Amino acid sequence: MRSPRSAHTTPGTAYPVRWLGVSVIPLLRNSFVLGLAAFMLLAQSALIPARATDANEPESSSVASDLEQEQEASRLELRSVADEAELAAKALAALEGDIAALRADQQELDRKIAETAARRTDLDQRITAGEQSMTGLSERQESVRLSLLSRRSVLAEVLAALQRIGRDPPPALLVSPEDALSSVRSAILLGAVVPEIRAETAALAADLKELATLRQAIASERVSLAAALEQNAAEEQRLANLAAEKAALQQESQRRLDRERQRAEALSVRSSELESVIASLAEEIVSLREAAEAARKAEEERQRQLAERLERARAFAAVAVPDKNRIMPAYQFSKLSGTLSHPVKGETVRHFGADDGTGHTLAGEVLATDQGATVHAPADGWIAYAGPFRSYGQVVIIDTGENHHVVLAGMEQIKVAAGRFVVSGEPVATMGQTRFAGSAALSLASERPTLYIEIRKDGQPVDPRLWWNDDMSSRKASNDT
Template identity: 80%
Template sequence: MWSPKPVPTMSVTATAVIRLGMSGNRMLATSLGLCIVVPLLILADGAHPAHATEIESADTSATVLEQEQRASRLELQSVADEADLAAKALSALESDIAALRADQQELDSKIAETASRRAELDQKIAAGEQSMTGLSERQDSVRLSLISRRSVLAEILAALQRIGRDPPPALLVTPEDALSSVRSAILLGAVVPEIRAETEALAADLKELASLRQAIAAERLSLASALERNAEEEQRLASLASEKTALQEESSRRLERERKRAEALSVRSNELESVITTLADEIVALKQAAEAARKVEQDRQRQLAEQLERARAFAAVAVPDKNRIMPAYAFSKLTGTLLLPTHGETVRYFGADDGAGHTLAGEVLATQKGATVSAPADGWIAYAGPFRSYGQVVIIDTGENHHVVLAGMEKIKVSAGRFVVAGEPLATMGQTRFAGSAALSLASERPTLYIEIRKDGQPVDPRSWWKDDMSSRKANNDT
C-alpha cells in the first residue's frame, strides 16, 4: 500500500489512482495485443485458453465421473448386502413355513386322535345309558312284583306280629286251641320259605341295582370329565391350528414380499453394474482426451517457449519496436540503463532531509523553464493530472509491481490508460517551483521535478536505475 509521506511524497489518494490505472491499462493492453504478433510475452504467461478449458473440463468431468463411479460402487455394495440379507430372510422364512407345515400336520393328527377318543367316549356313554335303561326296567319289574304280593306279605307280617305279641299256647295245656295252632303252622310252613326266597332274591336284586347305579354314576362322572377334557383339547388344538394357519399365511405373504424385494435388488444390482461399466468407459475416454489435450498443450507450450527464447535473443540485440504495447524489457533488469526524465541537476537525493524534518522518499531534479519531461521507461500511465500542491503528476506502471512517480510539472501531454515507451514526451515544466517543493531550502528558484520509484508500494533509491553519472547531471537548456 502507498502510505502518506511528507512533502513532496505521494499520498493514499495517488495509490488508489495507481490501482485503477493499472487495471484499466492492462485490460487495454490485452485487447490491443490481439492485433499484434510481436509481444510473445503475453502468450508465454499462461496456457492457451481453449486448450486449458478443454483440459480442465476433461479433468473435471473425469473427476465427477469417478466420484459417481465410487458412489455407484458403494450403492452396489449396499445393494449386495441387502440382497444377502434378503436371501437369508428368504431361507429363514422357508424354514419357518416348513416348520409350520410340520406343526400343522401334527396338529391335524392330534385333532384326529381327539375326534377318535370323542367317538369312543360317545360309545361308552351310549352303552352306559343302555345299561341304565335295562336296570331301570328290572327295577320296575321287581317293584311291580313286590307291589303285587303286598297283600300276602301284609298277612304274613301281620301273622308274624301276632305270633310275636301272642305266642301260640301249649297243646297239652289248652287243647281247644290245637286246631288253630295247626292251621297257623301249616300256613306259615307253606308261605315262609317262598317269602324267604323272594326276599333273598329281591335283596340281591336291590344290592345289584345299587351297585350298578353307583357304577353308572361313577362312569358318568368319568365320561363327563373325559368329555370336558376332550372338549378343551379340541378347543386348544383348534386354536393352535388357527394360529398356525395365520402364521403360515403371514409367512407366505412375507416370503412373497422378500422374493419381490430380492428380484428388485437383483435388477438394481444389474443396473448399477451396467452404470459402473459405462462410467469406467467414459472415465477412460475422458482421461485419454485430457491426456491428448495435455500433450497438445505441452507441445504448444514448448513451441511458445522456443519462440519466446528466440524473441528474447532478438530483443537482446535489436532495437525495441516503437509500436509495442508491452514493456520491451523487465523493469528490474534495467538498472543502470535509464535516462533521466529531463536534463537538470539533482539537488536532493533519496534519504536526504527534505527541509521539513522528514526523510526524502525520492530525489529532486532542478531543470529549466519549459523543459520537456519524458518517460524514463516503457509503461502504462496509471494516473495523469493535478494533485494537491504538487502541480501536475504522472504515475507510470512499469510492470513487476514497479511505479515511477513524476511531480511538479505544469502541462501534461498524456492521459491515464495510455501505454508509453521510453523517451516519449509526457509533460513540460513550468516557470517556478510549485508549493510542493517550497519547504526545500534550494539555492535557486528554478523549476524542480520530483522523481520517485516505488516497488510493491514502497519507495526505493532511484539512483541505481540511472545511466548518467553524477557529473553529467547539470542543468542544460532544453529549449
C-alpha cells in the same frame, strides 16, 4: 478478381514484370533475423492459447473429480445394497425354515385332530352302547319293580302274621288244650309259610340288591360318558385353536416371505443398476482421462513449438532493430508467417480460394475499406511495378525476396515508383471513393472501396492468411449476394 495472364511492360517500370511467373530482380539471399517486434508479437500470441488451455485443465479435472466422487458414492450405495441383500437372503432362509416347521406342526395337528375325531367316534359308539345298556337296565329295573308290586299282598300277609306272632306269641304246651291247639295250628301254619317267605324274602333281597346295583351302574356310566364327552370336546377345542393359530402364523410368515422376496428382487435390480452406473462412470472417467492425456500431450507439443518460436524470437531480438533507412529487406519473407499486418484497415469480404464471380477461384483476398484510406507496404521489398492496370485501378507489386511478391490492386493514387525500396508500414497508395470496375464481378453488399491482395511464391498464388497476425484473416467472409 482474376489475375492477369499475359506478360507486359509499363512505361516507368524499372523491371520487366509478369503477373504470373514474375521476373524479379536479383535479391540478396543472406538471411536476417527477426527483430524485437517479432519477439514481442510471438510472446503475446503465446499467452492467449496458453491461458485458454490452463483454464480448460481445471475444468476437465473438476469434471473427472465429480465423476469419481459420483462413482465412489455409487460404490458405497452398492455395498449397502449388497449388505441389505445378504440380510434379506438370511431372512428369507429363516422364514422358509419357519414356514417348513409350521407346515410340519400343521401336519401333526391334522394327525391329532384325526385321532381326536376317531376317539369322538368311539365315544359316540360307547355312548350309543351305554344308552342301549341303560335302556336295558331301565327295563330290568321296571321288571323288578313290577315283580315287587305283584307280590306286595303276599308280603303284606307275611308281615302281618309276623307282627301278630310278635305281639301275641304262642303259649307253652303245658297250658290249656285250647291254647295248645292254637299253638299247633300256628306252628303248622308257620311251617307252611316260612319256607315260602324265606324264598320270597331271598328273591326280594336279590332283586333289591340288583336294582341298587343297576342304579349305581347307570349313574356311573353316565358320569363316565359325560367326563369322556367333556374331555373330548376340550381336546377338540384345543386342537382347533392350535390349528387356527398355526394357520395364522403360516399366513403371516408367507406374507413376510413374499415381502422379503419382493425386497430381495428390488435390491437385485438396484444392485444391477448401480453396477451399470459404476461401469458407465468408469468408462466415462477413462475417456476423460484419455482426453485429458491427449490434451496434455497436445499442450506439451504446443508449448514445445512455442518455445522454439520464442527461442527464435529471442535470437532475432538479439540482433539490432533494422535501420529504417535500410535498402534491403531486414528479414527473410518466408520467416515472417503470422507476423505481418494487413496493408489497410478493413474487413475481409472474400478469402483466398473463394468464387471470384466469373466461375474461377480467387487467387488472393479482398478487403472492404474506407475511402481515402492509406495503403501501407506489408513487408520490406522493392517496388517491382507501380501504375494502372486495365480496369483494376492502380496496382503495386512489391518484391519481398526469396521469389515472393505481394500484389496490391484497386487503389486510386500511388505514392511510390518502380525500383524504389520500401520498408514495412511505409505508405504506398491511397484508396478511392468506390470500387473499380475490375471488382464488379464480386457481388458485395456495399460499394465501399476494396483492396485486392495477392501473395505469390515462385509465380504461384498462396493463401495470404498464412502471413497475417491480426484477426481479419480469421473472420468469416460475408456471402453478399
